[in-house]
Amino acid sequence: xxxxxxxxxxxxxxxxxxxxxxxxxxxxxxxxxxxxxxxxxxxxxxxxxxxxxxxxxxxxxxxxxxxxxxxxxxxxxxxxxxxxxxxxxxxxxxxxxxxxxxxxxxxxxxxxxxxxxxxxxxxxxxxxxxxxxxxxxxxxxxxxxxxxxxxxxxxxxxxxxxxxxxxxxxxxxxxxxxxxxxxxxxxxxxxxxxxxxxxxxxxxxxxxxxxxxxxxxxxxxxxxxxxxxxxxxxxxxxxxxxxxxxxxxxxxxxxxxxxxxxxxxxxxxxxxxxxxxxxxxxx
Numbered sequence: 133x134x135x136x137x138x139x140x141x142x143x144x145x146x147x148x149x150x151x152x153x154x155x156x157x158x159x160x161x162x163x164x165x166x167x168x169x170x171x172x173x174x175x176x177x178x179x180x181x182x183x184x185x186x187x188x189x190x191x192x193x194x195x196x197x198x199x200x201x202x203x204x205x206x207x208x209x210x211x212x213x214x215x216x217x218x219x220x221x222x223x224x225x226x227x228x229x230x231x232x233x234x235x236x237x238x239x240x241x242x243x244x245x246x247x248x249x250x251x252x253x254x255x256x257x258x259x260x261x262x263x264x265x266x267x268x269x270x271x272x273x274x275x276x277x278x279x280x281x282x283x284x285x286x287x288x289x290x291x292x293x294x295x296x297x298x299x300x301x302x303x304x305x306x307x308x309x310x311x312x313x314x315x316x317x318x319x320x321x322x323x324x325x326x327x328x329x330x331x332x333x334x335x336x337x338x339x340x341x342x343x344x345x346x347x348x349x350x351x352x353x354x355x356x357x358x359x360x361x362x363x364x365x366x367x368x369x370x371x372x373x374x375x376x377x378x379x380x381x382x383x384x385x386x387x388x389x390x391x392x393x394x395x396x397x398x399x400x401x402x403x404x405x406x407x408x409x410x411x412x413x414x415x
Contacts, residue, residue, distance in 0.1 A: 134157050134158050134159065135158045135159070135214075135215040135216055135301075136158070136159045136161065136214045136216075137153045137158045137159065137161070137214060137215065137216045137217070137218070138160075138161045138163060138211040138216070138217035138218070138235075139153070139160060139163070139217075139220060140163050140164075140211070140218070140219045140220060140221060140231060140235060141173075141220035141221045141248075142162075142164035142169040142170060142172065142173045142221075143220070143221070143222070144275075144405075145248060145272060145274060146162070146173055146220040146221075147174075147176045147177050147180075148272065148274065148275055148276030148277050149218060149220055149248065149272055150173065150174070150177055150202055151177045151180060151181065151198070152276050152277055152306075152307070153305060154198045154199070154201040154202050155198055155277075156304060156305045156306060157201075158201065159203070160201055160202045161203050161205060161210050161213075161214055162174060162202055162204045162205065163205050163207070163208065163210060163211060164204070164205075164206060165206060166206050167204065167206040169206070170204030170205055170206060173204070174199070174202050174204045177198075177199065177202060180277070181195045181199065182195070208234050208238050209238055211235060211239060212238050212239065212240055213240065214239070214240070215243060216243065216244045216245075216246070216301060217235055217239055217243055217244070217245050217246070218246045218247070218248055218270055219231060219235060219245075219246070219247045219248060219249075219257075220248035220272075223250060223251070223370065223373050223374070223377075225252050225256070225257075228247065228249065228252065228257055228260070229256070229257060229260035230260075232245075232247070232257055232260045232261040233260050233261065233262065235261060236260075236261035236262040236263045237262070239263065242266070243266065244266060244268075244294065244297050244298060244301065245258075245261055245263050245266050245267040245268075246268055246269060246270040246298060247269055247270070248269075248270060248271055248272055249269060250271060250317075250318075250321050250374055251316060251317050251318075251321055251373075251374050251377040251378060251381075252377060253287075253316075253381075254267075254268065254269040254287040254314045255288060255289055255314050258287050258290065259289070264287070264289035265289060265290060265291045265294060266290075266291070266294050267287070267294070268284060268285055268294055268295055268298050269285025269286075269314070269318070270282060270283075270284060270285075270298055270302065271283040271284075271285060271318060272307075273320065274366065280306075280308045281307070281308050281310065281320070282302045282305075282307045282308065283309075283310055283312050283318045283319060283320065284298045284299050284302060284310065284311050285312055285313075285314055285318055286312065286313055287314040295311060299311065316381035316382050317378050317382075321374055321378070325371065325374050325375050325378060325387065326378075326384070326386040328359045328362065328363055328371060329386060329387065329388075329389065329390055329393075330386065331349075331358075331359035331360065331363075332359075332360075332363075332390040332392050332393060333390050335360075335392070336391070345358060345360065346358020346360050346361055360409075360410035361410070361411060363403065363409065363410060364403035364404050364409035364410055364411055364413070365403065365404055366403065367402050367404075367405055368396045368397055368401065368402045368403050368409055369397050369402050371389070372393050372394060372397055375387050375388070375389040375393070376389060396409065
């Protein structure tokens with residue numbers, strides 16, 4: 133049965149989740165702080181789906197129907213009729229707690245509330261919503277339209293029915309849910325980001341070039357892309373934020389962001405989104 137799904141955010145992940153949800157036949161309320169921000173995010177979905185039509189993977193009629201199911205808004209009150217609400221704003225604990233307190237205030241009784249956080253404690257965000265029993269993590273990966281995995285994060289405060297409902301919702305999107313405990317980094321990022329950080333340390337030590345380390349992991353470990361290409365895709369600023377959170381929560385020195393990463397953030401070399409990171413995307 134089609135649902136009404138609220139997505140709070142205006143970044144790449146919010147747009148990707150909106151596309152996935154609308155493609156599954158659900159109505160989407162895409163809420164940002166400004167109407168222009170929400171409209172721009174919907175325009176990004178329009179551009180992405182136009183490319184899919186050009187490649188022959190999506191019919192134009194289906195694209196038009198998908199876009200018609202996405203309603204951009206700057207009004208929190210428009211989330212009141214949603215069955216599911218997913219927060220996907222910047223990875224900042226204070227900002228997330230503030231917006232989730234507002235979401236909890238306007239959400240309908242019985243609505244499933246979730247965060248797309250990649251590393252922050254879900255139980256803390258659940259408490260901020262004032263609806264802890266109905267709140268869990270639903271963590272998509274970038275690009276949300278392409279990657280099948282979704283981590284359904286189980287804080288101690290969530291009822292079993294909430295987690296089961298989240299898993300059913302994710303399956304209905306055509307994604308593969310796994311249930312994980314509310315631990316720093318969950319499964320994927322707890323394993324992935326120390327590895328990415330180690331690749332940077334290896335380059336800093338002069339072991340091999342960026343290109344050769346990427347080639348080594350593609351050809352020797354069957355990874356679809358090397359660590360530096362993946363860091364550029366994730367975003368260097370995002371990687372530093374995730375590593376900082378893992379380091380603070382786990383105390384593991386392997387999670388302390390390498391100096392190269394911090395320098396790149398200061399220089400604005402953030403990866404694909406700025407055209408230049410470890411690799412150059414400007415040509």
